[in-house]
Amino acid sequence: MDAAAVAAKPVSIDGLLSLAAGDMAGVDAIIRDRMQSSVPVIPALAEHLIGSSGKRLRPLLTIASARLCGARDDACLKLAAAVEFIHTATLLHDDVVDSSELRRGRVAAHLIWGAPSSVLVGDFLFARAFELMVEAGSMTALEILARASRVISEGEVLQLTRAHDLDLDQGTYLEIIAAKTAELFAAAAEAGAVSAGASPERRAVMRRYGQEVGLAFQLVDDALDYSSSSAVLGKNPGDDFREGKATLPLLLAIQRTGAAETEFWRRTVDRREQTDADFTRACELMRGAGALEATLGLAGDYAKSAKAALSGFHGTSAWKPALEDLADFTVARRK
Numbered sequence: 052m053d054a055a056a057v058a059a060k061p062v063s064i065d066g067l068l069s070l071a072a073g074d075m076a077g078v079d080a081i082i083r084d085r086m087q088s089s090v091p092v093i094p095a096l097a098e099h100l101i102g103s104s105g106k107r108l109r110p111l112l113t114i115a116s117a118r119l120c121g122a123r124d125d126a127c128l129k130l131a132a133a134v135e136f137i138h139t140a141t142l143l144h145d146d147v148v149d150s151s152e153l154r155r156g157r158v159a160a161h162l163i164w165g166a167p168s169s170v171l172v173g174d175f176l177f178a179r180a181f182e183l184m185v186e187a188g189s190m191t192a193l194e195i196l197a198r199a200s201r202v203i204s205e206g207e208v209l210q211l212t213r214a215h216d217l218d219l220d221q222g223t224y225l226e227i228i229a230a231k232t233a234e235l236f237a238a239a240a241e242a243g244a245v246s247a248g249a250s251p252e253r254r255a256v257m258r259r260y261g262q263e264v265g266l267a268f269q270l271v272d273d274a275l276d277y278s279s280s281s282a283v284l285g286k287n288p289g290d291d292f293r294e295g296k297a298t299l300p301l302l303l304a305i306q307r308t309g310a311a312e313t314e315f316w317r318r319t320v321d322r323r324e325q326t327d328a329d330f331t332r333a334c335e336l337m338r339g340a341g342a343l344e345a346t347l348g349l350a351g352d353y354a355k356s357a358k359a360a361l362s363g364f365h366g367t368s369a370w371k372p373a374l375e376d377l378a379d380f381t382v383a384r385r386k
């Protein structure tokens with residue numbers, strides 16, 4: 052898919068948000084209830100991050116998947132809340148590992164309450180997630196989300212071990228983002244289908260949809276780090292560059308700028324000897340090499356594949372076109 056064409060297309064998920072409004076209100080009520088604790092720092096720290104959440108795409112995906120697969124009850128609500136807790140816990144841990152300064156437009160929690168509290172509240176939210184999975188009463192959904200928690204951790208560790216690696220290949224990069232980001236999207240969608248009693252074939256379709264949307268989401272995130280602002284990102288642009296993360300825009304820029312810029316990349320990414328002007332220079336090299344456009348183009352391809360996965364759903368359900376809009380929005384949200 053041509054990235055410019057996706058960017059030019061007006062995309063909204065208002066229809067999906069409207070369809071899911073009642074369910075998401077129920078999910079939010081569960082989240083608010085289960086983040087409480089008699090230890091005051093736990094709800095305070097959790098609220099700092101959860102309260103600033105935007106559209107809650109991952110639990111929204113659980114709800115939409117369940118409804119598309121014919122769910123008529125509220126069995127999916129606790130699973131959706133569990134998905135959000137897993138996601139929030141990983142963010143708290145990631146911000147400590149990466150020494151991030153901003154998250155969702157706010158000062159990162161570890162800078163306010165300290166790294167130990169952030170890590171331990173993340174653990175608390177993981178525990179709450181597993182309590183909710185058990186209460187949902189589906190061993191299959193529990194298995195899906197438990198596996199996702201393990202895969203996410205593996206992906207984060209793999210990324211950490213390959214940080215500053217200028218020789219990282221695209222296949223390994225995709226393996227990393229499939230684990231650390233796309234896995235939770237996939238699990239969220241599959242768990243929703245399971246809660247609806249969907250067939251194994253429908254479960255597989257929804258898992259594939261979530262996986263492709265998750266890959267597109269992370270690719271766009273990686274491109275935005277070199278082309279957007281704090282207001283859009285909710286974090287400081289250039290964090291990936293300053294941390295030496297080998298994301299696809301960086302890898303493509305390194306490949307395409309060749310020997311002439313080898314020392315620049317070695318100094319700034321491998322050795323992380325950076326000046327204030329280096330990030331601007333890196334962005335210029337990326338734009339000149341077409342690295343950002345190529346990354347966004349690949350994200351568009353994954354969004355197209357996600358929509359194609361839904362082709363087996365027929366009928367007049369409004370959830371299918373709403374999920375197709377979500378796939379497009381994942382790419383177009385950079386505007």
